[in-house]
Amino acid sequence: NSSGHNNTLSIPPGKGPHKVGCTDLMVGHTAQGTFLRLYYPCQASENPHLPDWVPCREYFNGLADFMKMNRTLSERIFNYLFGSCKIPAAWNASFKPDGKYPVVIFSHGLGAFRTLYSAICVELASQGFIVAAVEHRDESASATFYFKENTEPGTKKHPSCDIAKPVSDNLEEVWMYYRPLKPGENEFPLRNKQVKQRADECIRALDLLFDINSGKSVENVLQCDFDLSTMENSMDLCRIAIMGHSFGGATVIESLCKDVKFKCGVALDTWMFPLDEEIFPGVKQPIFFINSEKFQWIGNIIRMKKLDSAIFPRKMITIKGTVHQSFPDFTFLTGNWIGRLMKLKGEIDPHIALDLSNKATLAFLQRHLNMDRDFNQWDPLIDGKDDNLIPGTNIVIPQSSI
Numbered sequence: 001n002s003s004g005h006n007n008t009l010s011i012p013p014g015k016g017p018h019k020v021g022c023t024d025l026m027v028g029h030t031a032q033g034t035f036l037r038l039y040y041p042c043q044a045s046e047n048p049h050l051p052d053w054v055p056c057r058e059y060f061n062g063l064a065d066f067m068k069m070n071r072t073l074s075e076r077i078f079n080y081l082f083g084s085c086k087i088p089a090a091w092n093a094s095f096k097p098d099g100k101y102p103v104v105i106f107s108h109g110l111g112a113f114r115t116l117y118s119a120i121c122v123e124l125a126s127q128g129f130i131v132a133a134v135e136h137r138d139e140s141a142s143a144t145f146y147f148k149e150n151t152e153p154g155t156k157k158h159p160s161c162d163i164a165k166p167v168s169d170n171l172e173e174v175w176m177y178y179r180p181l182k183p184g185e186n187e188f189p190l191r192n193k194q195v196k197q198r199a200d201e202c203i204r205a206l207d208l209l210f211d212i213n214s215g216k217s218v219e220n221v222l223q224c225d226f227d228l229s230t231m232e233n234s235m236d237l238c239r240i241a242i243m244g245h246s247f248g249g250a251t252v253i254e255s256l257c258k259d260v261k262f263k264c265g266v267a268l269d270t271w272m273f274p275l276d277e278e279i280f281p282g283v284k285q286p287i288f289f290i291n292s293e294k295f296q297w298i299g300n301i302i303r304m305k306k307l308d309s310a311i312f313p314r315k316m317i318t319i320k321g322t323v324h325q326s327f328p329d330f331t332f333l334t335g336n337w338i339g340r341l342m343k344l345k346g347e348i349d350p351h352i353a354l355d356l357s358n359k360a361t362l363a364f365l366q367r368h369l370n371m372d373r374d375f376n377q378w379d380p381l382i383d384g385k386d387d388n389l390i391p392g393t394n395i396v397i398p399q400s401s402i
């Protein structure tokens with residue numbers, strides 16, 4: 001369960017037929033390498049070891065800086081609130097070969113990192129997807145790490161946490177933190193450069209999955225005892241989707257434009273600002289915008305509508321009573337009053353909100369990856385047909401601005 005003092009708060013397990021395993025993969029030890037958390041259908045095991053939701057304290061430090069909170073105070077708060085929170089997935093559990101699984105690449109939001117959307121990733125993996133949640137090195141993550149070769153032997157400092165233990169001992173971990181906007185700095189050039197790097201990192205993550213699927217030997221820089229060769233020939237590489245939250249939603253659009261191997265995209269509460277609208281005509285794949293009720297604004301919705309098309313399927317729904325943080329895991333990890341105070345929860349029960357988002361996502365993926373599962377039972381959700389959904393958006397666009 002999550003932190004000791006409130007035992008009822010934890011990240012919901014997957015509802016699908018598969019047990020879920022999880023492991024970390026870093027290929028290439030530098031900041032230019034690929035770093036991702038892999039969620040996959042796994043064999044059942046008696047006493048699964050559930051990984052920590054936040055693997056190293058540096059992530060809490062980064063989060064405190066991102067939120068401009070005092071580090072010592074916030075580190076104590078985060079440790080107390082979230083320190084013992086576990087992810088509902090079995091760490092390094094044996095992969096369960098069962099035909100070819102479709103693939104989803106997941107891109108995190110500004111100030112987040114790869115572990116914070118486990119409720120979504122675990123649900124997809126439990127429904128028979130292989131999910132790769134990338135960790136971006138564009139300085140938009142609260143924190144991330146990579147390695148450098150330390151030339152002076154003997155000066156090695158011990159790894160900050162067991163996850164950051166590299167395979168070879170001449171590698172020393174280096175932490176990269178969130179880069180805030182400088183006073184007076186023009187935000188668009190930075191965010192547009194970052195969204196392009198983020199798309200490249202998603203494409204490289206996909207290329208890595210192709211290598212793993214082809215049985216190519218892949219060297220994990222991290223000491224994770226998970227045998228990647230068990231995943232050979234287990235991915236359906238014609239059924240690949242990209243998904244992301246907020247800045248990760250912009251990464252979905254940029255990635256769809258850059259690589260047609262992504263057959264469709266699911267963009268959660270997308271932040272459209274980082275995108276150059278000139279790429280919009282180049283996006284030809286289906287897109288599903290799933291929005292919160294409180295985060296969106298006129299300018300952002302107008303940019304989403306510029307992607308509307310008579311040819312390519314573009315769908316949008318809004319989940320009533322949700323806020324921007326209704327998609328990351330935080331929404332499950334605090335009581336109602338503190339959650340609402342910190343805008344981590346909306347009025348709607350977080351389980352209901354995320355359940356609607358996940359079911360609508362599964363229906364959309366079945367339709368546009370032409371899968372033969374029973375996710376089409378949730379097709380009405382794609383059109384916003386539910387008491388807690390609004391078709392399209394709740395934001396009123398003044399006639400003049402269209």
Ligand SMILES: CCN(CC)CCN(C[C@]12C[C@](c3ccc(C(F)(F)F)cc3)(C1)C2)C(=O)Cn1c(SCc2ccc(F)cc2)nc(=O)c2c1C=CC2
Nearest residue numbers: 066067109110111112116245246247248271328330342344
């Ligand atoms: C003052 C800082 N200022 C920075 C520009 C705005 C900070 N901010 C609002 C926040 C994130 C918030 C948050 C987190 C986590 C706790 C906690 F207490 F639970 F830990 C509390 C409170 C603080 C809600 C956002 O950035 C919103 N946002 C996000 S939030 C993604 C995220 C980040 C950290 C997480 F742990 C989980 C999820 N992703 C985006 O891509 C975009 C935006 C805005 C535009 C594009």
